[in-house]
Amino acid sequence: MIAARPPEDDRSAARRGGSKPVGLARWSRASLRRTLVLALLGGMLVASGAALWSAWRTATRAADAAYDRSLAGAIKAIDANITTAGGGLGVELPYPMLEFFQLTSGGAVYFRVATEDGLVEIGNTDLPAPGSDLPTGRPRFRNASYYGEPIRLGSYARELKPPLAGHEGRPRVVVQVAESMGPRHEFRRALLLEAGARNAALVALALLLMALGIGWALRPLARLSAEVQQREPNDLTPIDETSLPREVRPLVQATNHHMRRHQQASEERRRFVDDASHQLRTPLTTLATQVAFALREAPPGPTHDALTAIREQLDAATRQVNQMLALARADSMELRPEPVDLVALARDLTRQWWPRAREARIDLGFDTSEPTLTMAAQPGLLREALSNLLHNALRYTPAGGHVTVRVAAEAGQARLSVEDDGPGLPPEELARAGERFFRGSGAQAGGSGLGLAIARAVAERHDGHLRVHAGPRGHGFVARLDLPLPPATT
Amino acid sequence: MRILLAEDERTLATWLARALEQSGVLADWVDNGRDVLPSLAARRYDALVLDLGLPGMDGREVLAALRASGEALPVLVLTARDSLMERVGSLNEGADDFLAKPFDLAELEARLQALVRRASGAARALQRCGPLAYDAAAKAFTLQDQPLALTPREHAVLRTLMQHLGQPLSKSEILDRVVSDERDVSPEAIEVLVHRLRKRLAGSGVRIATLRGLGYVLEPEAAEP
Numbered sequence: 001m002i003a004a005r006p007p008e009d010d011r012s013a014a015r016r017g018g019s020k021p022v023g024l025a026r027w028s029r030a031s032l033r034r035t036l037v038l039a040l041l042g043g044m045l046v047a048s049g050a051a052l053w054s055a056w057r058t059a060t061r062a063a064d065a066a067y068d069r070s071l072a073g074a075i076k077a078i079d080a081n082i083t084t085a086g087g088g089l090g091v092e093l094p095y096p097m098l099e100f101f102q103l104t105s106g107g108a109v110y111f112r113v114a115t116e117d118g119l120v121e122i123g124n125t126d127l128p129a130p131g132s133d134l135p136t137g138r139p140r141f142r143n144a145s146y147y148g149e150p151i152r153l154g155s156y157a158r159e160l161k162p163p164l165a166g167h168e169g170r171p172r173v174v175v176q177v178a179e180s181m182g183p184r185h186e187f188r189r190a191l192l193l194e195a196g197a198r199n200a201a202l203v204a205l206a207l208l209l210m211a212l213g214i215g216w217a218l219r220p221l222a223r224l225s226a227e228v229q230q231r232e233p234n235d236l237t238p239i240d241e242t243s244l245p246r247e248v249r250p251l252v253q254a255t256n257h258h259m260r261r262h263q264q265a266s267e268e269r270r271r272f273v274d275d276a277s278h279q280l281r282t283p284l285t286t287l288a289t290q291v292a293f294a295l296r297e298a299p300p301g302p303t304h305d306a307l308t309a310i311r312e313q314l315d316a317a318t319r320q321v322n323q324m325l326a327l328a329r330a331d332s333m334e335l336r337p338e339p340v341d342l343v344a345l346a347r348d349l350t351r352q353w354w355p356r357a358r359e360a361r362i363d364l365g366f367d368t369s370e371p372t373l374t375m376a377a378q379p380g381l382l383r384e385a386l387s388n389l390l391h392n393a394l395r396y397t398p399a400g401g402h403v404t405v406r407v408a409a410e411a412g413q414a415r416l417s418v419e420d421d422g423p424g425l426p427p428e429e430l431a432r433a434g435e436r437f438f439r440g441s442g443a444q445a446g447g448s449g450l451g452l453a454i455a456r457a458v459a460e461r462h463d464g465h466l467r468v469h470a471g472p473r474g475h476g477f478v479a480r481l482d483l484p485l486p487p488a489t490t
Numbered sequence: 491m492r493i494l495l496a497e498d499e500r501t502l503a504t505w506l507a508r509a510l511e512q513s514g515v516l517a518d519w520v521d522n523g524r525d526v527l528p529s530l531a532a533r534r535y536d537a538l539v540l541d542l543g544l545p546g547m548d549g550r551e552v553l554a555a556l557r558a559s560g561e562a563l564p565v566l567v568l569t570a571r572d573s574l575m576e577r578v579g580s581l582n583e584g585a586d587d588f589l590a591k592p593f594d595l596a597e598l599e600a601r602l603q604a605l606v607r608r609a610s611g612a613a614r615a616l617q618r619c620g621p622l623a624y625d626a627a628a629k630a631f632t633l634q635d636q637p638l639a640l641t642p643r644e645h646a647v648l649r650t651l652m653q654h655l656g657q658p659l660s661k662s663e664i665l666d667r668v669v670s671d672e673r674d675v676s677p678e679a680i681e682v683l684v685h686r687l688r689k690r691l692a693g694s695g696v697r698i699a700t701l702r703g704l705g706y707v708l709e710p711e712a713a714e715p
Contacts, residue, residue: 018570274571278543283590292595293509309683318592347660351704356657356708365702389612404702 033214040062040210041203046197052192059191063184066151067105068141071154073179075139082173084160089113089173107180110146116171127176130155136172150181220244221447224252230341234335236263266332273328280321289315310388312377323450326384327436330457337376338463342414342483343368343407349383350405353390361399368407371413375485377462382416382481385458390453396477397422401488409485413464417480424470424477433468433479438454455481492516492533494528496552497541497568506595509689513599523547527555535563536606539598548610557584564605568593570586617652620696620710624652633694640690643668647683651698651708660705 077097083090091113102109114121128144130153139156146153157172224244238256241249291311298304350366357364386405393403397420408415425433432438434452456466464483471478493510495517497503497606507517508684520529523544538556544547553565567588586608587633599666617624621634631638631648638650646668651659659667661677669675684706 042649193621278570281591282502285570286499286505287506288592289502289509289595292503293512296509296512325572347704351658354658354701354707358656363702365704367703468580 005225005310020431031448032218033211035258036214037207041207043201044206048203051199055195056192059188059195060196062191063187064141064379066186067152068139068154070101070104071152071177071179072139072156073140074098074111075154075156075175078113078177079156079158082175084321089122089160091122097362105179106183106186108149110151110176110178112176114174114176115160116174119171124178127178128153130157130176134174144178146178151178152181152184153178159201164196217245221248224248225314236260266334269332270334273325273332275445276328277325280325284318284321288318311358320450323388323454326388327450327457330381330384330454330461331376333381333461335378335461337378340377340379340382342373342375342377342382343370343418344372345379345382346386346405346407346416349386349390353387353394357394357403360394360397362394362397363400363402364394365402365404366406367404370407370409373407373409373485374413377483377484381458381461385455385481386416387417388454389481392412392451392479393420393422393477394416396420412485412487414483414485416483417478419471419476421471421476421480424475425468427470430468430470434466452479455479459483491517491536491602493537493539494526494529494535495539496523496544497521497548498526498544499541500597509595510599515599515602521545522550523552526552527559530556530561530563535601537564537566537609539568539602540586542567543571553584562609564609566598566601567568569612591628597620617655618653619655619708621694622652622691622696626650631668633691633696638690644687645684647680648687648708651706655708658707663705678692685692 019219027260074097076079078091081092081094083092098109098111110124112121112123112125112127114125124146127146130140134140134157136157136159141152141154144151144153144164146435154177156175160168160173163274181386220243228239236259238259238263239252241252241256244252286310291307295307295311298307336347347366350364354364390405392405397403401421403418403420406415406417406419434456436453437449438453452466452468459466459481462483464481467478467480467482469480470476471477491514493515495503497506497519498521500521503519503521507519510517516528517539518533518535520526521544521633524546526538526544526547527541529596540552541548544552547555549567549569553567555563558561567585568591569588570591586605589598589601617626622638623632623635624630626634629676631640631645647664650664650667661680664680665675665677668680684698691697697705697709697711699709701707
């Protein structure tokens with residue numbers, strides 16, 4: 001989907017951008033999906049933390065309410081067994097009840113019955129005191145500690161009727177029952193765990209839905225990139241944006257705008273090259289005609305010599321202009337590839353060049369093992385490229401030498417090469433061959449320094465390469481156009 | 491010879507006319523596409539030299555109108571624009587020949603002479619290649635002025651090579667020109683015929699050369715380094 005670009009691309013894109021993205025910017029550049037999931041995950045974790053805190057409070061309250069009720073029951077039961085008969089304070093402990101209570105509570109249970117003035121105490125007499133503000137007739141509960149153990153302490157006070165003898169005033173009787181906090185903590189933890197599990201399940205579900213939703217929402221982008229990838233290289237028609245999500249449309253509109261501008265610019269460049277060719281060639285033609293006229297009129301002598309020199313210079317300038325225009329055309333020409341049989345093209349061209357080779361006493365040959373080799377290309381440009389390679393080869397090969405044009409299909413490429421057994425290029429110059437206006441140390445006067453550059457531009461316009469190397473056994477020079485063949489023909 | 495020169499560059503046209511006159515070619519000049527057809531109707535010309543980038547009516551329209559009127563006048567097209575050159579080159583829109591600017595004056599004159607000669611039907615009666623000669627009227631070869639006896643097939647192959655001097659022909663191209671309808675002749679048969687012809691020409695000063703990957707060409711032996 002959107003993560004179709006390998007991460008290396010992102011890094012190199014960052015390098016090209018010149019600035020190192022930091023923090024969030026880097027995350028969001030890496031992947032929309034990751035950014036959204038991370039944002040959602042953060043939010044969900046905070047929300048579920050708050051929910052757990054609130055669940056903890058609710059569970060505490062619920063546990064206290066439930067457990068305090070049974071604590072109150074125990075207080076009532078003890079209270080009902082307090083006797084003051086005989087003037088003293090007595091408690092007949094309801095042992096079965098206490099046992100039962102202890103059983104259901106699941107922890108230690110303590111109790112204390114005492115008069116408020118502390119003169120009489122029964123049970124676990126060192127339980128923490130209830131405090132002086134204990135209301136009469138209403139049990140009160142609080143957390144306390146008993147020998148280091150956290151306990152819940154219920155305290156209850158009432159008037160004694162009749163009052164006890166030997167006490168001043170009318171002291172109240174206080175009943176306290178305590179149980180360890182363990183069980184209610186257990187209860188609370190169970191509630192909390194349940195809430196936690198529920199939250200976790202919810203977060204997981206939300207993330208899953210999010211991931212699926214993003215994938216689904218990004219599907220138009222995947223379609224878009226497939227569509228753009230399948231385009232012909234020179235297809236600059238606007239991308240259809242109607243079926244795309246609203247958020248993506250500005251991007252596509254901007255891209256369309258950019259392509260339109262690019263198209264206009266290359267159209268202008270093409271027109272300029274065409275106009276320039278007319279503007280440059282017309283005066284050259286006039287000049288050549290005038291010189292030719294003058295040469296015929298001038299008697300042998302200094303004027304004739306000067307005119308001959310002018311014509312030579314003019315020929316050199318003409319060739320230079322033609323080469324520069326050919327290079328500009330190779331760069332700017334709108335490619336309209338058509339099926340071209342490279343074998344036929346190369347053979348025809350070799351044949352056209354044969355008379356010139358013959359004149360220079362060079363053995364020009366053609367060699368291929370392919371009956372035909374067809375690919376989509378611009379035949380005019382290929383002929384221009386091959387002509388330049390042939391021109392170079394014939395120029396640098398001495399009389400009696402050999403030049404061979406070869407067509408081969410290898411490694412998914414069509415290879416058009418021109419091989420000569422001339423002096424070749426020293427290794428350090430081989431690397432620079434094909435650069436514009438580069439001329440080797442052995443170059444003859446009158447060359448444009450553009451022949452290989454034109455061949456290279458043509459190869460690159462066809463997604464191919466120009467390779468140059470020394471010939472077999474290190475002699476001579478080979479220039480080869482490698483052009484990618486469609487997969488079906490390899 | 492009188493030609494009509496349709497060219498909108500005044501200086502070029504002036505000097506071209508003067509230079510052509512040196513070789514005995516008289517040129518009348520028009521600088522607008524619309525004037526071409528009326529000028530051709532007003533006077534008899536041997537050829538038309540037509541620049542494609544004419545104002546008024548561009549060269550291709552002129553050419554189309556000319557051919558539509560059934561006029562067989564030889565036309566040599568000139569252009570300085572690659573874009574136009576390409577179209578004319580690939581579509582052959584009724585031009586007999588074309589030259590890209592800048593051209594060599596001698597080249598223009600040679601092409602014009604060839605066009606006019608071809609149009610007048612005055613093909614050279616006698617073709618020569620070293621000591622070998624072909625008399626088109628008699629349809630007979632002579633070698634060192636002696637009649638050369640050939641079988642019809644050998645005759646056809648040698649005549650084909652003679653008509654394409656300086657231009658290599660592959661076996662299948664020779665075959666196409668030698669055999670009109672029989673389909674059972676293989677290109678290897680050409681090899682046999684060439685072998686026999688070589689025997690007949692051996693030591694005479696003319697030979698059939700084999701060119702690597704390109705085919706055969708007939709040439710005088712003196713041309714060999």
